[in-house]
Amino acid sequence: MVPSNHTEQHTLIALVEDKPGVLTRVASMFRRRGFNIASLAVGNSEQPGLSRMTFVVNGDDYTVSQVAKQLDKLIDVIEVSDITSESTVTRELALIKVKTNQMTRGEIIQIVNLFRANIIDVGSESMVIEITGEEDKINALHNLLSSFGVIEMLRTGVVAMVRGQTNGLANGHSEQAGQVNSGSHS
Amino acid sequence: MELTGAEIVCESLLKEGADVVFGLPGGAVLPLYGALSVYPAIRHILVRHEQAAAMAADGYARATGKVGVCIATSGPGATNMVTGIAAAQMDSVAMVAITGQVPRPAIGSDAFQETDVTGVTLPITKHNMLVMDVKDVAQAIHDAFHIARTGRPGPVLVDIPRDVLLGEKTEFVWPSTTKLPGYKIPWEAPEAQVASAAELINQAERPIIMSGHGVLISHAYGLMTELAEKAQIPVITTLLGISAIPSSHELNLGMSGMHGMAYANLAIDEADLIIGLGMRFDDRVTGRISAFAPNAKFIHVDIDASEVDKNIQATVGMVGDMKAVLGQLLPKVEANQHIDWLNHINELKAQHPSHLVRESDELLPQYVLQRLTEVTQGRGIVVTGVGMHQMWAAQHCRFTEPNTWITSGGLGTMGFEVPAALGAQVGRPDVTVWSVAGDGGFQMTMCDIATAVEAHADIKFAILNNNSLGLVHQLQELFFDKEYIASQYTANPDFVKIAEAYGIRGIRVTRKDQVVDAVRQAMETAGPVIVDFMVKEDEGLFPFIPSGQSVKEMLEEPTLEEIT
Numbered sequence: 227m228v229p230s231n232h233t234e235q236h237t238l239i240a241l242v243e244d245k246p247g248v249l250t251r252v253a254s255m256f257r258r259r260g261f262n263i264a265s266l267a268v269g270n271s272e273q274p275g276l277s278r279m280t281f282v283v284n285g286d287d288y289t290v291s292q293v294a295k296q297l298d299k300l301i302d303v304i305e306v307s308d309i310t311s312e313s314t315v316t317r318e319l320a321l322i323k324v325k326t327n328q329m330t331r332g333e334i335i336q337i338v339n340l341f342r343a344n345i346i347d348v349g350s351e352s353m354v355i356e357i358t359g360e361e362d363k364i365n366a367l368h369n370l371l372s373s374f375g376v377i378e379m380l381r382t383g384v385v386a387m388v389r390g391q392t393n394g395l396a397n398g399h400s401e402q403a404g405q406v407n408s409g410s411h412s
Numbered sequence: 413m414e415l416t417g418a419e420i421v422c423e424s425l426l427k428e429g430a431d432v433v434f435g436l437p438g439g440a441v442l443p444l445y446g447a448l449s450v451y452p453a454i455r456h457i458l459v460r461h462e463q464a465a466a467m468a469a470d471g472y473a474r475a476t477g478k479v480g481v482c483i484a485t486s487g488p489g490a491t492n493m494v495t496g497i498a499a500a501q502m503d504s505v506a507m508v509a510i511t512g513q514v515p516r517p518a519i520g521s522d523a524f525q526e527t528d529v530t531g532v533t534l535p536i537t538k539h540n541m542l543v544m545d546v547k548d549v550a551q552a553i554h555d556a557f558h559i560a561r562t563g564r565p566g567p568v569l570v571d572i573p574r575d576v577l578l579g580e581k582t583e584f585v586w587p588s589t590t591k592l593p594g595y596k597i598p599w600e601a602p603e604a605q606v607a608s609a610a611e612l613i614n615q616a617e618r619p620i621i622m623s624g625h626g627v628l629i630s631h632a633y634g635l636m637t638e639l640a641e642k643a644q645i646p647v648i649t650t651l652l653g654i655s656a657i658p659s660s661h662e663l664n665l666g667m668s669g670m671h672g673m674a675y676a677n678l679a680i681d682e683a684d685l686i687i688g689l690g691m692r693f694d695d696r697v698t699g700r701i702s703a704f705a706p707n708a709k710f711i712h713v714d715i716d717a718s719e720v721d722k723n724i725q726a727t728v729g730m731v732g733d734m735k736a737v738l739g740q741l742l743p744k745v746e747a748n749q750h751i752d753w754l755n756h757i758n759e760l761k762a763q764h765p766s767h768l769v770r771e772s773d774e775l776l777p778q779y780v781l782q783r784l785t786e787v788t789q790g791r792g793i794v795v796t797g798v799g800m801h802q803m804w805a806a807q808h809c810r811f812t813e814p815n816t817w818i819t820s821g822g823l824g825t826m827g828f829e830v831p832a833a834l835g836a837q838v839g840r841p842d843v844t845v846w847s848v849a850g851d852g853g854f855q856m857t858m859c860d861i862a863t864a865v866e867a868h869a870d871i872k873f874a875i876l877n878n879n880s881l882g883l884v885h886q887l888q889e890l891f892f893d894k895e896y897i898a899s900q901y902t903a904n905p906d907f908v909k910i911a912e913a914y915g916i917r918g919i920r921v922t923r924k925d926q927v928v929d930a931v932r933q934a935m936e937t938a939g940p941v942i943v944d945f946m947v948k949e950d951e952g953l954f955p956f957i958p959s960g961q962s963v964k965e966m967l968e969e970p971t972l973e974e975i976t
Contacts (some may be wrong), residue, residue, distance in 0.1 A: 242594070247542075298717065303594050
């Protein structure tokens, strides 16, 4: 193919059956096709028996379109959409454990307040901060805190949702869904 | 009436029309065999090695258009089928593999003959499932057949623990529908795309159809040929697409690609439109992708959306069933003549006659196949293994009917020729199957000649015996400074005696004048026959576009001088 050098971050959402092994199928597909997942978050959807996965994938348009098609090809995957160009809300949650002492504690609390983050555990030499927000906001807090010494960080990965009335099931999910990702450039 | 899981499997197989299964029993799957013994409507063919069960199911599926079914026990039984399953996945073959699993309480405990078979086969199946409740067995088998045979076909593995097969009984209720909310089967393409494709075809001056396996799977060969004839477009068949159009058809250019006809590759190089139908522009077809059909626009039709724009950026890419899409396209395509283009291709063919065999006193493998196909008049089924013999058969065997050419393409599975021929013949007992074999691959699976004998299968094994792994030998000659290692056999068995050991006829051919007579004798003998053709050992395979190169680097033989 002719992969362009234009790599950017794409957000894909997949509605999948909540069955054993679905995550393995998805992860195995990414690995064997050589795609990289920047982040992946999975959880229940509004429909019983169905989960939603949010993928952040780095790649050019060709790669990301292949990711979407290969995901859609998995039998347990009901619908895939690339919502990168849509109006979305995205959130990620992070827990950051940072070194503290009497000298730095006050300054860290100020920073945490500025970011509207929460301190959820305080020890004599460390504290745990919880922050929810867009990826950039979490990156910014992490950068500021790193000068104090970040002992541990845990991020959930981004979850994303399209604004408005859609629920990502625009095409319905009947078996004879007709044209699937026709991939045409006509 | 309440039935065991094993009985439900048998009932479900019958509902799906599976009246032949290939398998080999063992502990975990034994309850299923217990049930098979009271379901005589399902014919079980006992193989000698589980890989043969999978490959025979593959050959059966390709020859009949039905779903091939294979059965093995847990652990080694299942892992022995892996190569056959992977081959079916690569070549889009409808297959259902049923494996026994250790009892539910033992799963995950490294029990005797326990392997995580759904884990092992995850990347090489279209789908797989582990059935953990007897109430789910019927739905699982129903879904498995549906997935295997629809859309882009492929293998589906159903793993069933022993205590699900033989434990709690349940009412057998055949499910009225599949339970597959995420499974979509494309059918027609959007009209706007069809119109754009028709316009490209109507404007093209040098179009070529590349017809792949999808045309055969979808039974769209009639429509494909109609399209070719209406607009007078020459047809190239991919390795798996062979037999979609009769070899004698004036528009059929044969196979292109790495070992394809020189004139077919040269025509692609000059084409202004490539119409790829049910094929995937794989590297053996295209060579270096940037140099492939440099002057052409591309129409690509495939039922698998992920194939469109994967290797080639299509000018018009359509996702749909081949029969449906060609049905939409045909009325919009104008009748055409393309006289200059067809004349030019005929000149290319005259200048680059790769379909001909050079004169030689030695027993050339190409000569053997030419005579063989003359005697059979292109009737019956040809099954091959993988290597030189396969490519020569693709170049020189002739076909009159669709789905009469069965070969392992994508995976390139040596040894395929023996069990796949068995499956094909069991599926089509009305025809003779010629298993064109290499001496290398034949020895990988020849234990299943015994199965062919037991099944009274009318298979004629034609071994093109060069006492070597010929293609490896040629690659070492050309690209590894003639450092021949591990590519020559010094003590091959006597294949005529092998035949005798199995109680069948063996014929050795060492001279040209024996070929036709041997083929006739094989045809006149009922049941399996082995013909050992001792061909010229160092005969090279040409034409040859080395891996990653283009038609400009094609090594061409025979040349015009050698023929005339």
